Amino acid sequence: MAMDSGKVPSAGAVLGLIVAVAVLYILGGVPLQLFLGEPGLVLAQLLFLAGPPLAFVLWRGYDLRRTFALRWPGRRHLVGGVVLLAAGTQIAWFLAWLQSLVIPVPEEFLEAMTEMLTADSPQRFVWLLFMVAVIPALAEEVLFRGALLSGMRRGLPVVGAVVVTGLIFGIFHLAPQTGFRILPTAWLGMVLAWVVVCSASLPLAMLLHFLNNAAILVMVAHPLTRELARGTEQAPPLILLPLAVGMLGVGLWMLGRPPEMKQSSSKRSEARPT
Numbered sequence: 097m098a099m100d101s102g103k104v105p106s107a108g109a110v111l112g113l114i115v116a117v118a119v120l121y122i123l124g125g126v127p128l129q130l131f132l133g134e135p136g137l138v139l140a141q142l143l144f145l146a147g148p149p150l151a152f153v154l155w156r157g158y159d160l161r162r163t164f165a166l167r168w169p170g171r172r173h174l175v176g177g178v179v180l181l182a183a184g185t186q187i188a189w190f191l192a193w194l195q196s197l198v199i200p201v202p203e204e205f206l207e208a209m210t211e212m213l214t215a216d217s218p219q220r221f222v223w224l225l226f227m228v229a230v231i232p233a234l235a236e237e238v239l240f241r242g243a244l245l246s247g248m249r250r251g252l253p254v255v256g257a258v259v260v261t262g263l264i265f266g267i268f269h270l271a272p273q274t275g276f277r278i279l280p281t282a283w284l285g286m287v288l289a290w291v292v293v294c295s296a297s298l299p300l301a302m303l304l305h306f307l308n309n310a311a312i313l314v315m316v317a318h319p320l321t322r323e324l325a326r327g328t329e330q331a332p333p334l335i336l337l338p339l340a341v342g343m344l345g346v347g348l349w350m351l352g353r354p355p356e357m358k359q360s361s362s363k364r365s366e367a368r369p370t
Contacts, residue, residue: 104163105153107251110244113152114264117239120144134223138231146235149243164242165298173295174303176350181304183343184287185311188280189332190340195279213316224313233305240265240285241292241301254293254356262286284308294351 105113125140132139153163160166169177213228215221240261248257266282288301 103158104246104250105156105158105243107247109152109156110247113149113243113247114239114268117144117148118268120148134227138227141231141235146238149239153243163246164238165246165292165296167295167297167299169295169297169300172350172352173291173297173300176347176352177291177295177300177304178307178347179343179350180287180291180347181308183340183347184284185308186332186336186340187344188283190337191279191283192277193331210316213313215317221313221317225310228313229306229309232309233302236265237288237298237302237305240268241288242298245289245292249293249356254354258286258289258293261289290348291351293354293356296355 121140121144125144128136128140128143130136153160213224215224244264245257245261248260251257252260262282262285265285266278269277269281288304291304292298292301
């Protein structure tokens with residue numbers, strides 16, 4: 097088999113990987129959760145979300161550093177990413193509300209999730225933080241904003257790669273009771289993908305993913321904010337929308353343009369007659 101040393105996977109290769117991961121997760125991850133409960137969920141994410149892309153990249157000899165954007169972010173990218181996420185989560189709230197007008201939110205499912213995420217002790221809160229914030233931030237970013245995004249950028253323009261990556265991320269979270277989450281989840285997937293293409297830093301996306309999930313966990317843990325965290329059918333305050341758009345602009349400005357766009361602009365400038 098020909099080795100692709102020094103390169104990143106192709107779009108076709110990562111789409112095949114995503115299909116394989118979905119099958120493996122259904123066949124292996126779901127039974128693990130049924131048998132082991134919450135520890136099974138942690139193992140399923142590590143073994144069947146993070147494991148396959150890492151094994152695939154090592155097996156095919158792809159460039160590990162480039163494929164997974166293994167680079168620490170600069171201070172400007174760090175601040176820009178946090179601002180963009182803050183704006184993105186507010187917009188996600190609006191998207192969740194708009195989608196609830198078409199796809200009803202299953203109250204029983206939300207109540208069950210709220211009960212599961214409610215900590216009755218500090219030890220329980222630390223475990224929940226590990227299970228719903230640390231592990232997903234590592235495993236999902238390795239698969240979606242690591243391998244998948246790298247491959248999509250080889251086959252599509254950067255904006256197209258970001259959109260497709262976000263859509264696949266949203267679809268991957270679909271289940272019989274979670275259809276109401278697809279729009280906000282896909283949107284946040286696009287936000288995180290944009291952060292990676294601008295900063296060339298997957299660790300930054302991992303940090304932002306962790307912060308997003310941890311914030312939700314904290315809101316669910318506190319009685320005063322619990323209803324706010326699960327109230328997707330309630331219209332958000334309209335004053336938040338212009339604030340979110342403004343913060344979105346600031347975050348995009350701080351992150352700057354992806355390298356592909358900078359190269360395109362440079363080529364157009366060189367081609368322009370003097």
